[in-house]
Amino acid sequence: MIIEWHRHCFICENPIDIRVCAETAYEYVAYHQYTHMPLYMNKMYYKFIDKKLRRVCLDCFARHKKPNFRALRDREIGRCRMRPRTFLSLTRDELVDWIHGMEVFMYPPSESGASPP
Numbered sequence: 001m002i003i004e005w006h007r008h009c010f011i012c013e014n015p016i017d018i019r020v021c022a023e024t025a026y027e028y029v030a031y032h033q034y035t036h037m038p039l040y041m042n043k044m045y046y047k048f049i050d051k052k053l054r055r056v057c058l059d060c061f062a063r064h065k066k067p068n069f070r071a072l073r074d075r076e077i078g079r080c081r082m083r084p085r086t087f088l089s090l091t092r093d094e095l096v097d098w099i100h101g102m103e104v105f106m107y108p109p110s111e112s113g114a115s116p117p
């Protein structure tokens, strides 16, 4: 199974517009039956940010907003802290782990040590 992407989110820099290429019919059926949900948040959307149209993921499209003046002022004078935001879209390392998990799921290692078909 091959996974590729050509763009990154402008805000969180996670890969967007992901394309999965199955090498066999078994992988194709397994992918479309079980695994398209984890990649749902990495779909590409367009959003106006600072008067320019940017490519963002679905999570950033739905939840990102510019902090208001009072929040920035309070952060500058040390009155409050802005916690780092957690993103729901998958990072590059999570995607690689997901692909390796899919390979183990589709072709489980046999106990006798024989290679999978």
Ligand SMILES: [Zn+2]
Residues within 6 Å of the ligand: 009, 010, 011, 012, 013, 014, 056, 057, 058, 059, 060, 061, 087, 089
């Ligand atoms: Zn994003």
